[in-house]
Amino acid sequence: MRIGNLNLEKNVLCAPLAGFSNRPFRVLAIKAGAAMTFTEMISSEGIIRLQSKTLAMMEFKKDEQPIGIQLFGANPESMEKAAEITAKNFKPDLIDINLGCPVKKVVRKNGGAAILKDLKLTEQIIKATINGAGEIPVTIKIRTGWNDQSPVFLDVGRIAEDAGVSAITLHARSKVKGFSGQAHWESIRELKKSVSIPVIGNGDIKTPEDAMRMLNETGCDAIMIGRAVMNNPFIFKDINSFLESGKLPEPPTIEEKIDLSLTHAKLMIEEFGPERGLKMMRRYLTWYIKGFPGVSKLRPLLSKVETYDDIGNIFDDYLGGTKT
């Protein structure tokens, strides 16, 4: 699939997830077969003030690519400057605009989904970001609208296409819906019919079967997976295989899940240092061992790990015969 000048080999994308989309998460997603990854949403105001914490969130290496840096903000001028800084200093494969975030902290400042209440502002933000981004393709990620009574995704689709946006991701829920109910995939189908730029469908894909169904029912060009990746990066491998052959690969073995745990822990330590990295890692460990025989004995041990070797030793003991 092509997004502007970017050529993607596959069409299953890893969603931006604040609090999750860091370097380790993205490396694992790409390794498992994600078509591309994203940073979490990054404040345009933080970028233009060159805040070091903000800029650190924008760094990436080759093994996380293709990657999009996602920007949010309600001021077109700031978005233009932020896109310019992003393009010049970080050179991501694309810049994505967050027009769908429902979080209070963001919408209170009229960012994220709040922008969808004002189509003029939506247009200004899109045009400004494209100006700032130069050669780098700009995509947008939207919800259906602020509420279900006044959907705007078709209007935003038209505005985006006219302005030169390279692809649109639609999380098929309104802002007020948050994450409740079912995503309304019919909206994705309607958007796909009404624009000629690529449409990326998003919302409630939990299994390879869901992925196939979304592509078939909506005709979208690609799909994006969010929550289902958090505890299972292998989902990209499963979905790719299912889409290509209609078959699921063998489920990962215990040894493969242990391998994933150790690789993830190593990346976390490299990225965040041993103390913070391992603290952050604990919840992943308890997710990755789900379904292991004797998991109730393993979980309390892994939720206390303090060193990388602790993890290795716990799994060695486990594999050495204390499984049950």
Ligand SMILES: Cc1cc2nc3c(=O)[nH]c(=O)nc-3n(C[C@H](O)[C@H](O)[C@H](O)COP(=O)(O)O)c2cc1C
């Ligand atoms: C914890 C969490 C953080 C998220 N952070 C972002 C974000 O930074 N930017 C964004 O565009 N969407 C964000 N989202 C929305 C997801 O990218 C995605 O659109 C949504 O979860 C629906 O897809 P899913 O059903 O596959 O999870 C976030 C969602 C969750 C659950």
